[in-house]
Amino acid sequence: MVxxxxxxxxxxxxxxxxxxxxGAVADDPVLIGAACVIAAAxxxxxxxxxxxxxxxxxxxxxxxxxxxxxxxxLLGWNFDISYAMLKCPxxxxxxxxxxxxxxxxWGNAVVFAVICLALFRAGKDLLGLGRVDWKQILVIAIxxxxxxxxxxxxxNTVYVWDxxxxxxxxxxxxxxxxxxxQIISVLESxxxxxxxxxxxxxxxLVMRVFGGSRPVFLFxxxxxxxxxxxxxxxxxxxxxKWSGLVVVGLFPMLGYTGLVGFVDVACCGMGIWAYIxxxxxxxxxxRGIFSGALLIFTFLCRRYFLFFAASFGVAALVxxxxxxxxxxxxxxxxxxxxALCTVAFAYRFLLDxxxxxxxxxxYSAYDLGLWSDFLYFCRYFGLVLLFLFLSAALVDLAHKxxxxxxxxxxxxxxxxxxxxxxxxxxxxxxxxxYVPALAVLAVTALSRAPQFLSAFMAISMAVYCFFPKLQPTxxxxxxxxxxxxxxxxYGPQRSDIDQLLALADFVDGLSTLEEKTAVVLxxxxxxxxxxxxxxxxxxxxxxxxxxxxxxxxxxxDKRDPFNWNTAFAxxxxxxxxxxxxxGEENQQVMALLVxxxxxxxGPGKAYAPLPISFQLANGVTVRIYRRExxxxxxEYHDISDALIELYPDYEELYSIPKWIK
Numbered sequence: 001m002v003x004x005x006x007x008x009x010x011x012x013x014x015x016x017x018x019x020x021x022x023g024a025v026a027d028d029p030v031l032i033g034a035a036c037v038i039a040a041a042x043x044x045x046x047x048x049x050x051x052x053x054x055x056x057x058x059x060x061x062x063x064x065x066x067x068x069x070x071x072x073x074l075l076g077w078n079f080d081i082s083y084a085m086l087k088c089p090x091x092x093x094x095x096x097x098x099x100x101x102x103x104x105x106w107g108n109a110v111v112f113a114v115i116c117l118a119l120f121r122a123g124k125d126l127l128g129l130g131r132v133d134w135k136q137i138l139v140i141a142i143x144x145x146x147x148x149x150x151x152x153x154x155x156n157t158v159y160v161w162d163x164x165x166x167x168x169x170x171x172x173x174x175x176x177x178x179x180x181x182q183i184i185s186v187l188e189s190x191x192x193x194x195x196x197x198x199x200x201x202x203x204x205l206v207m208r209v210f211g212g213s214r215p216v217f218l219f220x221x222x223x224x225x226x227x228x229x230x231x232x233x234x235x236x237x238x239x240x241k242w243s244g245l246v247v248v249g250l251f252p253m254l255g256y257t258g259l260v261g262f263v264d265v266a267c268c269g270m271g272i273w274a275y276i277x278x279x280x281x282x283x284x285x286x287r288g289i290f291s292g293a294l295l296i297f298t299f300l301c302r303r304y305f306l307f308f309a310a311s312f313g314v315a316a317l318v319x320x321x322x323x324x325x326x327x328x329x330x331x332x333x334x335x336x337x338x339a340l341c342t343v344a345f346a347y348r349f350l351l352d353x354x355x356x357x358x359x360x361x362x363y364s365a366y367d368l369g370l371w372s373d374f375l376y377f378c379r380y381f382g383l384v385l386l387f388l389f390l391s392a393a394l395v396d397l398a399h400k401x402x403x404x405x406x407x408x409x410x411x412x413x414x415x416x417x418x419x420x421x422x423x424x425x426x427x428x429x430x431x432x433x434y435v436p437a438l439a440v441l442a443v444t445a446l447s448r449a450p451q452f453l454s455a456f457m458a459i460s461m462a463v464y465c466f467f468p469k470l471q472p473t474x475x476x477x478x479x480x481x482x483x484x485x486x487x488x489x490y491g492p493q494r495s496d497i498d499q500l501l502a503l504a505d506f507v508d509g510l511s512t513l514e515e516k517t518a519v520v521l522x523x524x525x526x527x528x529x530x531x532x533x534x535x536x537x538x539x540x541x542x543x544x545x546x547x548x549x550x551x552x553x554x555x556x557d558k559r560d561p562f563n564w565n566t567a568f569a570x571x572x573x574x575x576x577x578x579x580x581x582x583g584e585e586n587q588q589v590m591a592l593l594v595x596x597x598x599x600x601x602g603p604g605k606a607y608a609p610l611p612i613s614f615q616l617a618n619g620v621t622v623r624i625y626r627r628e629x630x631x632x633x634x635e636y637h638d639i640s641d642a643l644i645e646l647y648p649d650y651e652e653l654y655s656i657p658k659w660i661k
Contacts, residue, residue: 013107076112155491173204229269249458288333392445
């Protein structure tokens with residue numbers, strides 16, 4: 001009877017997910033029939049194999065099941081965003097005795113409860129797995145907060161792009177009305193947004209109490225996201241006294257990446273714990289269920305961690321085929337857990353992004369070559385440490401008992417690297433995908449080395465990161481691989497802060513009589529849109545009551561359309577020489593107009609330069625142009641025709657819109 005009652009809501013939940021990819025091409029009766037067949041098959045499989053008592057907390061055997069199931073049912077029903085996945089609403093099915101959306105809510109409640117019960121059951125088998133010496137965690141927490149304070153209070157710069165993205169989102173969430181609708185918007189952001197709000201939301205709650213300053217953001221990231229990741233590193237190496245601290249000391253880049261503003265360290269932490277759980281000696285099914293859920297949540301929070309999750313699965317399969325072909329329960333549980341959590345939480349992302357045939361082409365501008373990848377690895381890990389970790393792991397393959405973990409880690413690194421560079425080059429945050437496997441290799445391979453040698457390496461790496469070093473602004477400034485991690489734990493400094501403040505004051509002063517709009521036509525580490533819009537927040541200065549509205553203009557070819565609203569902005573803020581960070585061949589969507597404006601040709605004839613300029617670092621002159629007249633139609637064609645000629649497959653992005661014609 002229970003299974004019969006579960007059939008309608010489960011079928012409705014599945015039906016919505018079938019409508020997402022096939023609603024526009026398949027007949028409704030076919031989709032409805034398929035949903036019913038899938039729902040019936042799942043319920044039959046559950047009954048035949050008695051999965052409820054095996055994988056969940058049996059209702060009749062434990063009152064604890066109610067304590068988990070009831071809140072999970074309520075949460076799953078109230079926060080169901082299945083309908084938001086649909087690009088257009090499904091047709092009305094008036095013949096149904098219940099409303100389809102209501103049925104879908106109940107289906108989501110059931111699925112969410114099943115996931116929570118399975119994780120709770122698995123968690124019981126994993127208790128104590130991350131137990132470490134509390135004194136070590138206290139030392140890590142104290143040192144982490146001390147380093148955070150050092151970095152935060154020695155900074156004097158403007159935070160832009162990835163370093164400011166989640167800080168900006170958290171500040172926005174902090175200023176919104178809290179409540180049910182805000183939580184729904186946070187959850188719905190996971191459907192289509194590359195920078196969704198999941199990791200920013202907890203930070204925004206802290207900011208409501210302590211304010212939205214940069215130090216508050218950094219301390220929250222360190223304690224909420226970086227500390228659990230460091231705890232995981234400590235747990236990986238807790239086989240010997242203080243060896244956990246040694247592992248933490250070998251990877252200072254993890255803490256540093258959180259300091260520069262990457263909440264991605266939370267995903268790295270989940271990856272580390274997935275390694276700890278899956279490679280432990282706990283019950284196989286429990287290991288697979290819990291580590292599978294962690295893998296899905298890594299890329300649910302940060303999209304590129306899909307490469308980590310996929311390579312983890314490939315490595316698990318390879319390890320199973322080579323060393324343990326008779327016992328598949330852990331891998332099967334991992335696969336099923338990933339599949340269910342993906343369909344429940346990351347379904348639209350998988351369809352929209354992963355299945356796109358031109359996904360790699362969209363990010364071709366970020367392909368800087370394998371040499372830049374190598375330089376990034378050396379900058380943040382150090383060539384010496386990378387060589388020691390990998391060579392020691394290869395040598396240690398001679399020991400039979402270490403082979404499974406070493407092969408697992410090596411395969412995951414290789415598969416992740418090959419897959420990722422097929423799409424784009426690595427940035428600093430992307431290196432977090434390799435920390436879990438490198439830590440496993442380090443712990444496994446160096447466990448046979450004298451402990452004083454490992455401790456010496458860890459202390460040397462940690463201390464070296466406090467020596468001041470000249471910091472590059474981009475990968476192009478690095479000409480040779482670094483033997484040791486070349487960053488330092490001091491906050492970044494900009495020498496042109498006074499000029500930037502003068503520029504911001506002048507731009508806002510343009511709106512004294514009436515509100516004006518401006519576009520920053522620059523995209524370099526010295527000057528870009530966020531250099532102006534994030535300036536005062538970065539310096540913890542109050543924003544003026546009267547501000548000029550800064551409009552965004554696309555910066556990267558093929559990824560960004562040409563923003564035709566730029567033609568109606570009152571002012572253009574232009575960097576001279578042209579300010580780009582990926583080269584003109586990849587940023588014509590901006591560079592084309594900049595050249596016209598600086599040279600006074602084409603659309604640039606519509607603008608007149610103001611008799612003032614600002615001198616920034618790296619020899620950059622900022623010039624401001626006022627629009628004197630509307631663009632002529634042929635000037636629109638100067639932009640559109642040139643971009644379409646360069647990228648004929650992206651004509652839709654660069655065609656002149658009908659409302660202009």
